[in-house]
């Protein structure tokens with residue numbers, strides 16, 4: 375049996391937390407042979423609810439669950455953690471854009487960046503889910519100067535999975551037939567789901583769909599899916615977000631298939647001309663616990679404009695929080 379790893383989840387008493395913790399404890403994230411210690415962080419008024427979640431975790435008798443810590447202190451929550459899922463943050467309501475949450479949520483990520491810097495494992499893998507995820511990941515990363523910037527990622531996997539299903543349904547194929555999907559940029563309405571390098575059952579996706587459907591239906595549906603769920607459910611996506619967090623961490627820790635890639639918000643090294651240092655979503659392959667940006671993809675003029683627009687939005691978000699970026 376492997377030694378247990380420490381997995382910190384913030385906002386653990388919230389909606390996503392409730393859909394996430396049981397799957398992590400069951401082995402869905404890190405594999406059936408990897409015991410985990412859950413370190414659950416929430417704010418003080420949520421500690422009673424969090425205790426209820428701990429009781430339910432106990433009641434599952436998960437063979438892989440080697441311990442549960444509940445706390446409202448980030449210095450305890452991030453102690454020696456190997457994986458950190460930063461979920462705790464306010465969700466948006468109807469009529470809001472995710473960047474409208476910056477003011478309410480940004481301070482959380484500067485405090486947690488500092489706590490990660492001080493207490494986490496030096497190889498910690500951080501996934502930011504709380505919105506606006508990319509810029510919150512940037513804030514956490516910049517407040518953790520002793521950690522490698524590559525340790526900080528933002529969740530684009532929900533957008534990636536949404537795009538795969540929309541394309542599979544349109545082409546009458548299975549989601550498993552869809553390969554090489556890319557969603558570029560920001561987890562926001564400017565994100566750019568790019569089908570020019572995608573294949574369905576080995577055929578280029580753009581040979582199977584027409585440009586009108588691509589531009590007028592596919593792209594806006596994927597970009598606006600979060601808002602559509604808020605409108606329908608009266609609350610933001612939770613189970614699908616938790617599922618995407620599991621998928622993101624599993625791919626990062628255990629690898630991606632050799633003939634495929636995933637979309638991850640990662641520290642830009644200037645690939646594809648994107649400003650260095652932004653947390654921007656790129657197509658990534660993972661191996662041995664490391665991600666690499668897939669290089670050399672053809673970028674059409676159409677794609678270039680869309681990629682630049684979402685980059686511009688991330689630059690503006692970065693500038694709006696510059697007081698939190700040491």
Ligand SMILES: NC(=O)c1ccc[n+]([C@@H]2O[C@H](COP(=O)([O-])OP(=O)(O)OC[C@H]3O[C@@H](n4cnc5c(N)ncnc54)[C@H](O)[C@@H]3O)[C@@H](O)[C@H]2O)c1
Nearest residue numbers: 385387388389390416462463464465503504505529532615
């Ligand atoms: N990136 C994505 O694809 C994606 C998808 C869905 C939701 N989200 C975002 O995830 C976040 C959480 O969503 P939810 O539905 O679980 O919300 P929720 O309100 O149900 O839960 C949030 C939890 O975070 C806790 N919290 C608040 N401040 C905290 C802090 N400083 N430290 C620790 N915990 C704190 C709250 O007490 C609450 O328990 C929101 O910002 C939402 O917009 C992102």
Ligand SMILES: O=C(O)C[C@H](O)C(=O)O
Nearest residue numbers: 466472505600601610611
């Ligand atoms: O849309 C939201 O605010 C929640 C989440 O980011 C989503 O994409 O479902």
